[in-house]
Amino acid sequence: MSGSPTAEENGIKKGPWTPEEDRKLVDYIEKHGHGSWRALPKLAGLNRCGKSCRLRWTNYLRPDIKRGNFSDQEEQIIINLHASLGNKWSIIASHLPGRTDNEIKNFWNTHLKKKLLQMGIDPVTHMPITDHHHLTTLSNLHHLLSLNDATQLAKAQLLQNLLQLLASQSSLSISNNNVFNTQQILDLNYNLPIGSFLQNIPINIEPPQEPLSCDDYTVGTDGVLGFQNDTDRLKTFYDMNQRLNSLPNLIPASPECSKIPTNIENNWEEDLMDVEASDSSWKHVIDQTPPSWTVS
DNA sequence: AAAACCACCAACCGCCCCTGG
């Protein structure tokens, strides 16, 4: 193949950066700014290409880079933003101070994608996966419960959808005035782990009688809190609840399958999968009804 | 204890788009 020589052919170094190279790059940028990235390596005394310098600076050496694991809040923001923006990593990164697009992309590919798939959510569309062949969690349920008839499969499917709906955590919350409250939305979206939300999940909710009052909350400051979806979600939640309750009870696969979860917290979905399922265990999850949940 | 396997992540590559001259 002909063409321009590769970096290595030009004697340009590749691979991991040494502390010495890092120091040179930082020193130069602190004194002169980066200017033209193409010109920088020579001026800074680095045997690297400009692009490598730029990536090293923006992804690692920049002073405002945040280190460490992603918080639940950051994770939720990424999921929410990805649902509305797709793979716009730089835009997503702009909502997470100190995080780089590359870091977010890696985190998405190694953690979040897997997590969503395990929850039965398509990481591309953020919609529940309906293809049975790809519903791994459902197949786990199937195996767990020894489901062998259409009714139980249907119930498991509905339950799975319900879990997905809860997992999508939504912005559902009701204030004393029966109006969604911004702080509640933010709490739910950004501050509370999913498990906390689950503990307040109502099941015997009434269907919305009319469109929710949500003029002020259509879109959050980051542009991701679409309220129409929340209304839809609430309706869907209600509908699934009705359908779920109308189906016969699940039958435990064996006597050992009758353990009842005593506490479902942050890792509630894992708990659900781990605990050998029984009707009473589902009921425990589903029947946690807050004192006053009405929507009008 | 050692090899094999796996998960994670920094870094790279090639392509594309945008912008300014």
Place this chain on the structure above:
DNA sequence: CCCAGGGGCGGTTGGTGGTTT
């Protein structure tokens, strides 16, 4: 309109460290 440079993105690689066999 064309071109060059900068920057963004998807996909991938390779090193490292932890876990399993």
